[in-house]
Amino acid sequence: MPLHLEVITPEQRVYEDDVDMVIAPGSEGYLGILPHHAPLLTALGPGEFRVKKGGVEETLAVFGGFMDVRGDRVVVLTDAAEPAEEIDAERARQARERAEETLAQAATLSAADEARARAALQRALVRIRVSERRRRRPT
Amino acid sequence: MATEREIRLRVRSVRNIQQVTKAQQTISASKMRRAQEAVLASRPFEERLRRVLNDLAPYADPEVSPLLQHRPVRRTLLVLVTSDRGFVGAMNANTVRAALRHAESFPAVSWLAVGRKGIAQLRRFRQGTVAEFSNLGDRPTTADTNPIGAIATDEFLSGRVDEVHLVFTGFVNTMRQVPTVRRILPLVPEEEDLDELPPLQYIFEPDPETVLGAVLPRLIEVTIYQAVLDSLASEHSARLIAMRNATDAASDLIEELTLQANKARQWRITKEMLEIASGAEAMAKG
Numbered sequence: 001m002p003l004h005l006e007v008i009t010p011e012q013r014v015y016e017d018d019v020d021m022v023i024a025p026g027s028e029g030y031l032g033i034l035p036h037h038a039p040l041l042t043a044l045g046p047g048e049f050r051v052k053k054g055g056v057e058e059t060l061a062v063f064g065g066f067m068d069v070r071g072d073r074v075v076v077l078t079d080a081a082e083p084a085e086e087i088d089a090e091r092a093r094q095a096r097e098r099a100e101e102t103l104a105q106a107a108t109l110s111a112a113d114e115a116r117a118r119a120a121l122q123r124a125l126v127r128i129r130v131s132e133r134r135r136r137r138p139t
Numbered sequence: 140m141a142t143e144r145e146i147r148l149r150v151r152s153v154r155n156i157q158q159v160t161k162a163q164q165t166i167s168a169s170k171m172r173r174a175q176e177a178v179l180a181s182r183p184f185e186e187r188l189r190r191v192l193n194d195l196a197p198y199a200d201p202e203v204s205p206l207l208q209h210r211p212v213r214r215t216l217l218v219l220v221t222s223d224r225g226f227v228g229a230m231n232a233n234t235v236r237a238a239l240r241h242a243e244s245f246p247a248v249s250w251l252a253v254g255r256k257g258i259a260q261l262r263r264f265r266q267g268t269v270a271e272f273s274n275l276g277d278r279p280t281t282a283d284t285n286p287i288g289a290i291a292t293d294e295f296l297s298g299r300v301d302e303v304h305l306v307f308t309g310f311v312n313t314m315r316q317v318p319t320v321r322r323i324l325p326l327v328p329e330e331e332d333l334d335e336l337p338p339l340q341y342i343f344e345p346d347p348e349t350v351l352g353a354v355l356p357r358l359i360e361v362t363i364y365q366a367v368l369d370s371l372a373s374e375h376s377a378r379l380i381a382m383r384n385a386t387d388a389a390s391d392l393i394e395e396l397t398l399q400a401n402k403a404r405q406w407r408i409t410k411e412m413l414e415i416a417s418g419a420e421a422m423a424k425g
Contacts, residue, residue, distance in 0.1 A: 006183075006187075008183050008184045008187060009184065010181055010184045010185075010281045010360075010361050010364055011177070011180065011181060011280065011281070012180040012181070013180065013183055026344055027344060027345055027349075028344050028345055031344075038340075038342055039340060039341045039342065040341065040342045040343075040344065041191065041194065041195070041341050041342070041343050041344070041350055042342075042343070042344035042345075042350070043344065043345070043349060043350055043353050065357075066191060066350065066353065066354065068187070068190075068191050068194070070194075075187050077184060077187055077188055077191070077357075079281065
């Protein structure tokens, strides 16, 4: 029996399909979900969300939120989810550079600005990683 | 009776107005389609998030999160969502009236206004606001609406208000938009759903408190975001209908005035003929 996966953001439903397995960036580390998993509710960190279906693997970048696993339904509620093919790798690299430059002067930053720069850096890194995974394994 | 020339001038001015309302109608139609899609696309998130909250209900202890805390209600914060622009029929008037009526049921209220029309109305009724938002645009994102939730949450947590209610124009369909009131703080899991299913033995990562702590603020944000999207879809639907009515009314008026102008013209010709005829008669007699 397949897993029914839905990925939903406040703006729209990003993904809905029957899949074989998902690998999610839980707040405590990556975790894999197969059919017949025990009910689970976990916070998600920013990271790669991988979906396996019929030997093909798709990757999405997700940024926070939750995953609700109940029976064979997996619902991911996240602030933002971007399929690998929609990520602009060049923009992400620029964002990383900007964030790194900002963080290089960490001493002069306020705590809020530093936190914002760190978050931006983390988002950029996730996007870069997701878009690179796609290039290594074209589907 | 007005002269033919005057009537023809009026027809021309009505026709100009009709052109404007017709253009507005076309614009509203395309904006409405987008706003309606946005509202429908955003609904699953809130539904699912509420279900998650219901699953968490056994852990939803007010001790864990102050957002769940019930207090005796001394002051209530009303978040009023209206449109920035007018020409929307009675939509804003109805929603503001519903909000003011709702306000009467509390000993004291504070206001948070979203949308220029609501801001203006509250000023007219001399109701102070703790914050005002406008110009959210035609495609607001959660980043645009989250500050609203942040202020409402802050008012609640600081104890300045004991409950937060949201008043907005709920979008039903193109013809129907209904003023809607919802309590957003303190949060409560919906109880009827709890009876249906025995609570599942959930695994929580990292723990129920952390997950709950992340779910609750999100639920407030998304409820407000939804209200803003609902209002936007209602606004464009109401404007489409208002503009269509105006265009139709202009058509009727043009028809009516054209008839009058033709009658005036006919009367003028008849009169001229009579004058010529009686003139000729007088000449023949003389």
